Amino acid sequence: MKNLLVIFCLFFGVTAFSQETVTLSGVVMDPETNEPVIGALVVCDSTSKAITDIEGRYSFQVAKNTTHIITMEYYGFENYRAEVAVDNTNHVHDFTLKVSGNVIDEVEIVRDVAKLRETPIAFSNITAKQIAEDLGTRDLPMILNSTPGVYATEQGGGAGDSRISIRGFDQRNVAVLVDGVPVNDMENGQVYWSNWDGLSDITRTIQVQRGLGASKLAITSVGGTMNIMTKGIDQKFGVHVKGEVNDYGLYKASFGLNTGILKGNWGIAVAGSRKWGSSYADATFDDAWSYFFKVQKKFGKHHILSFGVNGAPQSHGQRSTKLPISVVDEKLAKQTGVDYQRQIDSVAGTSNLYYTTSAIGARGNKYNPNYGYINDEIFNEKVNYFHKPQFNLSHSWNPNNKFNWTTIAYLSIGKGGGTSMKNTPARDTTTGLYNLQGIYDQNSKSFSNLYSTTEHSSSNYLRSANNDHKWVGLISSVSYKINDQISTLFGIDARYYRGSHYQTVYDLMGGDYAIDNADKNQPKGINNLSYAMKREGDKVAYHNDAIVMWGGAFGQVEYKKDKWSTFLTGSLSETGNQRIDYFKKKDLVFSDTTMRQAVGYGDTVVYKGQKYTNQSAEARTATTDRKWFLGGTIKGGVNYNINKSHNVFLNVGYLSIAPKMNTVFDNNNMPFLETKNQKVYSAELGYGYKSKKFAANLNLYYTLWRNKPPQYTPTVVTPDGTFSYNINGLDALHKGVEVDFNYKITKKINLEGVVTVADWKTISGSKVYIVDNNGVQVDSVDFSAKNVHVGDAAQLQIGGSVRYEIIKDLYVKLRYTYFGRNFANFDPLALVGPNKDRESWQMPSYGLLDFNLGYTFRVSKVYFTVNGGVMNILDKIYITDSQNGANFDANTATVFVGMGRRFNLGLKIGI
Numbered sequence: 001m002k003n004l005l006v007i008f009c010l011f012f013g014v015t016a017f018s019q020e021t022v023t024l025s026g027v028v029m030d031p032e033t034n035e036p037v038i039g040a041l042v043v044c045d046s047t048s049k050a051i052t053d054i055e056g057r058y059s060f061q062v063a064k065n066t067t068h069i070i071t072m073e074y075y076g077f078e079n080y081r082a083e084v085a086v087d088n089t090n091h092v093h094d095f096t097l098k099v100s101g102n103v104i105d106e107v108e109i110v111r112d113v114a115k116l117r118e119t120p121i122a123f124s125n126i127t128a129k130q131i132a133e134d135l136g137t138r139d140l141p142m143i144l145n146s147t148p149g150v151y152a153t154e155q156g157g158g159a160g161d162s163r164i165s166i167r168g169f170d171q172r173n174v175a176v177l178v179d180g181v182p183v184n185d186m187e188n189g190q191v192y193w194s195n196w197d198g199l200s201d202i203t204r205t206i207q208v209q210r211g212l213g214a215s216k217l218a219i220t221s222v223g224g225t226m227n228i229m230t231k232g233i234d235q236k237f238g239v240h241v242k243g244e245v246n247d248y249g250l251y252k253a254s255f256g257l258n259t260g261i262l263k264g265n266w267g268i269a270v271a272g273s274r275k276w277g278s279s280y281a282d283a284t285f286d287d288a289w290s291y292f293f294k295v296q297k298k299f300g301k302h303h304i305l306s307f308g309v310n311g312a313p314q315s316h317g318q319r320s321t322k323l324p325i326s327v328v329d330e331k332l333a334k335q336t337g338v339d340y341q342r343q344i345d346s347v348a349g350t351s352n353l354y355y356t357t358s359a360i361g362a363r364g365n366k367y368n369p370n371y372g373y374i375n376d377e378i379f380n381e382k383v384n385y386f387h388k389p390q391f392n393l394s395h396s397w398n399p400n401n402k403f404n405w406t407t408i409a410y411l412s413i414g415k416g417g418g419t420s421m422k423n424t425p426a427r428d429t430t431t432g433l434y435n436l437q438g439i440y441d442q443n444s445k446s447f448s449n450l451y452s453t454t455e456h457s458s459s460n461y462l463r464s465a466n467n468d469h470k471w472v473g474l475i476s477s478v479s480y481k482i483n484d485q486i487s488t489l490f491g492i493d494a495r496y497y498r499g500s501h502y503q504t505v506y507d508l509m510g511g512d513y514a515i516d517n518a519d520k521n522q523p524k525g526i527n528n529l530s531y532a533m534k535r536e537g538d539k540v541a542y543h544n545d546a547i548v549m550w551g552g553a554f555g556q557v558e559y560k561k562d563k564w565s566t567f568l569t570g571s572l573s574e575t576g577n578q579r580i581d582y583f584k585k586k587d588l589v590f591s592d593t594t595m596r597q598a599v600g601y602g603d604t605v606v607y608k609g610q611k612y613t614n615q616s617a618e619a620r621t622a623t624t625d626r627k628w629f630l631g632g633t634i635k636g637g638v639n640y641n642i643n644k645s646h647n648v649f650l651n652v653g654y655l656s657i658a659p660k661m662n663t664v665f666d667n668n669n670m671p672f673l674e675t676k677n678q679k680v681y682s683a684e685l686g687y688g689y690k691s692k693k694f695a696a697n698l699n700l701y702y703t704l705w706r707n708k709p710p711q712y713t714p715t716v717v718t719p720d721g722t723f724s725y726n727i728n729g730l731d732a733l734h735k736g737v738e739v740d741f742n743y744k745i746t747k748k749i750n751l752e753g754v755v756t757v758a759d760w761k762t763i764s765g766s767k768v769y770i771v772d773n774n775g776v777q778v779d780s781v782d783f784s785a786k787n788v789h790v791g792d793a794a795q796l797q798i799g800g801s802v803r804y805e806i807i808k809d810l811y812v813k814l815r816y817t818y819f820g821r822n823f824a825n826f827d828p829l830a831l832v833g834p835n836k837d838r839e840s841w842q843m844p845s846y847g848l849l850d851f852n853l854g855y856t857f858r859v860s861k862v863y864f865t866v867n868g869g870v871m872n873i874l875d876k877i878y879i880t881d882s883q884n885g886a887n888f889d890a891n892t893a894t895v896f897v898g899m900g901r902r903f904n905l906g907l908k909i910g911i
Contacts, residue, residue, distance in 0.1 A: 020063060148755075173221075186471060409472075473494060501545070574629070848876060
């Protein structure tokens with residue numbers, strides 16, 4: 001009886017206490033990224049303290065019908081203080097911090113971050129939390145398929161070989177910024193994701209701006225802008241280690257350390273990772289590292305200095321050859337209408353293919369035709385290796401709340417390349433792999449007595465196409481707030497880039513040397529045979545430099561008052577291009593004329609009675625004149641907040657984009673004929689709705705793109721040689737509708753969805769003229785591509801996910817993504833004669849179901865996060881990328897097929 005009385009009293013006391021208290025809780029948000037602030041200290045009445053969790057949540061138990069003071073201090077933001085009154089029910093007090101006027105880090109250097117219900121553009125934010133939950137061991141772009149208008153694929157399946165398109169524009173025409181610094185290749189606009197392998201570990205937020213975007217720089221953001229913002233210095237010390245693995249043998253280990261704000265107002269952030277093992281396709285290994293270092297110091301009240309470096313040295317095997325559908329999967333071939341057996345027989349009977357035999361048939365979606373065996377070891381002819389460290393030094397001066405001057409200087413040094421065989425090897429008709437052992441055996445026994453009687457000559461070998469570069473840049477901007485409504489920003493953008501392109505002997509495959517006479521200045525003749533004998537690492541085939549100089553200025557005026565916010569942005573830039581070729585004959589430069597590529601080794605030119613050779617003082621390396629192009633942008637928009645829930649916006653813009661280096665000069669050091677700027681006209685209308693539980697966006701856009709460049713530089717073979725040429729006059733029209741929404745059904749269940757319906761087509765044709773080295777027209781091509789759909793970019797996208805938090809910090813998430821109306825990529829110059837305006841082959845639609853789960857728990861001050869996932873649960877076989885064939889149908893198309901079902905598991909431990 002006594003024990004029952006004690007239990008009754010305890011129960012009554014607890015019940016009485018619970019009836020006298022309520023919960024005061026809320027979520028703390030970052031205003032720039034609209035994501036939760038994690039690990040912040042929230043204080044109630046100067047006594048009770050709570051740390052925000054991964055959702056940015058805090059919670060206190062307080063007495064009913066009382067008033068409390070909530071305060072918070074967090075580095076980078078203004079101190080927060082609010083008086084909160086609670087009644088006799090649980091109370092929610094969410095709040096958004098304000099960026100401190102005295103603190104700015106790299107992500108705000110060029111102020112290209114869009115804000116909800118303020119910046120009149122369409123954008124989506126991918127948070128560090130979403131990356132941690134959904135990405136697994138995949139490449140970073142793959143997580144963006146959950147945003148409207150985005151189509152990302154893993155192409156051949158090699159690590160880092162992913163590619164992305166936004167609104168039908170491939171990544172050459174999507175601006176990618178890391179902490180506000182442009183990283184698209186200066187020569188062709190490409191982004192190679194294997195060079196940025198460690199970004200997933202250090203990313204704070206990815207903001208995907210669709211359309212012309214909010215960037216002030218004169219960058220090629222035709223389809224959109226990806227601004228990847230890395231993590232800064234946290235308020236408190238933190239350290240973690242993480243391990244990940246997937247079922248096909250890819251491993252990753254990573255760590256991160258953040259000192260927090262130390263005495264003297266400075267701090268350090270460090271991160272690194274190691275990834276190794278097998279990628280999905282056969283013989284596609286990965287051997288990668290990454291590192292990240294950032295140190296930041298505040299001087300006095302008004303200056304911030306920051307230095308950062310990140311890089312990802314890596315080497316990985318690739319699968320670069322698209323295949324006929326029947327070679328990959330019989331069921332898929334029959335679903336697409338392919339005559340399966342006929343196609344297999346055709347492939348088996350074609351000596352330059354031999355991917356399979358009529359008896360063996362389809363080889364499966366992991367089959368890689370780009371490798372073979374040497375001495376019983378795998379030998380992949382396609383290996384990419386590169387290291388591209390980037391160094392950033394930034395300074396911010398903020399003397400008051402009206403004026404700010406920020407500057408960033410950056411340096412990028414790239415070195416590496418990709419390998420391939422000099423000559424296409426024969427295939428083993430049974431395995432479908434290269435017969436590389438035969439090449440090795442022949443090289444190890446072959447003699448070329450003219451060159452050497454003791455060393456073996458390699459007639460076929462592995463070569464590497466190297467693309468080294470040095471890139472320096474400076475971005476500086478001054479912002480001034482005239483009054484509460486009007487603010488201005490002006491800045492400069494200067495860049496210098498030098499890319500060096502050459503081919504080297506990578507592996508002699510059993511031999512001792514190879515023979516190459518591509519260098520026209522190389523000594524030759526019977527007494528100079530040793531110069532043609534090339535060893536591993538020696539340059540062969542070609543060697544040239546591309547120089548790109550860029551100078552630009554930009555400015556913006558913003559007006560905000562009450563429910564209105566508007567902006568007008570303009571930029572002007574000039575780009576200079578020059579090409580230097582070390583393997584071509586040298587120029588002779590005189591005071592009154594220049595003789596282009598006049599003298600190689602052994603040549604003599606007589607000019608005004610004097611003899612000149614390639615050793616004369618007047619001789620120089622073959623160098624083009626510098627060609628300059630003027631470009632610019634003008635963009636404007638207006639947003640109107642109808643009330644607390646509804647807003648509408650409109651933006652319009654015009655871009656004049658200077659041609660890239662690869663369309664200015666050809667491989668003969670000759671300028672392309674009539675090189676023209678790209679012209680882009682765009683308009684967009686948007687509507688947004690936001691409430692406590694539901695948010696949605698609707699966007700309609702229209703983009704006209706004139707003088708669209710080809711994906712590659714085409715060539716033509718004439719009796720006078722092989723010539724590259726440019727394509728002008730190819731226009732495209734991209735229009736569509738995008739919808740995305742987020743519905744918090746309950747506190748534990750969250751639903752997200754996205755729908756994109758688009759129509760992306762080329763709408764014109766043109767006549768292309770080809771000229772020889774003397775500027776004489778030698779050929780022409782007349783093509784037409786009217787109403788031909790843009791390839792390799794799904795024009796229908798439907799996706800959704802549901803996340804259920806079973807208990808605190810234990811979640812499961814199911815995501816479905818459907819892509820349709822995806823057309824094969826096409827070569828405009830195939831659309832001639834009877835094929836003019838011929839539609840591309842449409843790939844089958846496909847849908848993928850993914851599952852992720854995770855749980856975070858603490859033991860004392862140490863937290864543990866276990867997460868895992870299953871990608872493509874239903875093991876769907878589907879086509880992601882395709883190239884049109886001769887008949888513009890499934891029978892002649894070649895494809896990349898997506899990855900099947902795969903698993904990943906990770907464990908993170910930190911304090």
